[in-house]
Amino acid sequence: MHDIIILGAGPAGMTAGVYAARKQLDTLIITENIGGQTTWSSEIENYLGYTYITGPELVQKFEEHLRYFNLRLEYAKITSLSKTNGGFKIEAEDLRVFETRTVVIATGKSPRMLNVPGEHEFRGKGVTYCATCDAPLFAGMEVVVVGGGNSGLDSAVQLMKITPKVYLVESGPKLRADEVLQEKVSKGLNVEVLLNTKPSEILGDVMVTGVNVENTETGDKRTLKARGVFVEIGLVPNTGFLDGIVRLNKYGEVPVNCAAETGIPGLFAAGDVTDVPEKQIIIAAGDGAKAALGAYSYLVRLPSECP
């Protein structure tokens, strides 16, 4: 039985880990990766202490600091979290079970999927959710970017420099990205913007060969010939495993109060997975500290176990 289990090792989870360990709590972090969304950030200029640092470098700093303390970290995918008499039980996909008195949910967010046929089959075979990672792989190939927000246009700007053709597909009537990005994209002679358009299927044999799209206003259907599909349509909170232990808000996030409490005694949450209005690395880190300190306060007020 641990004192505290932290789910997730992004900035929220890692800060919670540092605080919990310094309170001498028996601390376990369970995560699928170290760094979370911070890893995907290419340039960070607003994390205090660093006028400029890349995401991977900042994550490396966080991890070095975390490893300095006495705590355990396990790689596992969590499938459920439930209440027990003594606290909480956490089950993992590999069938391991963990028990703890307190939990900090710091599982962050993941890219939203298109949920169209072919998306799953061709993931890694032309379908990607990280332009920063994969853009260079598609040099010289026709590509489709789905999403007219900042991420989508940022990807389009990167890709238009190295590919013969970029199709930018947006489901709404106009692009939603910042003006600066829209202007850059408009200068791309090889960029074709398709508004009011949604992908209906991703086609391919061994790898992606194209995308079927439909104009929701006119009903027109088209097949875009492409070997890469960049999906940039937002992020969803990683709360699927919670299965009712807390009531989520309409965005699927975990509501918390100013002390990172969920309303369930001993259960805390921190970072982008919560309903915090601004999703920033430094906010997540602060939340992680609050959650760990909250867990500590909760633990010391518990009656001590009888010998």
Added chain:
Amino acid sequence: MADQHNVTVYSTSTCPYCHQAKSYLSQKGVEFTDKNVGTDVAAREEMVKKSGQLGVPVIDVDGQVIVGFNRPKLDELLQS
């Protein structure tokens, strides 16, 4: 530590997980060949052939292929 392993990392210059994977290998003192599949088309084709997919990083340890920076799996292969 274990005997020398034959390690190749297929990466692109912008991929953050590739960066993490290579840092990790360097920290562990593991020598590896770094192939940039963004610029080296032959390396890209080699990677696709070995891993059946077009995502980075791909790490080849003595012929065993790992897709993505899967730290536990990598540790396992480096220990044997």
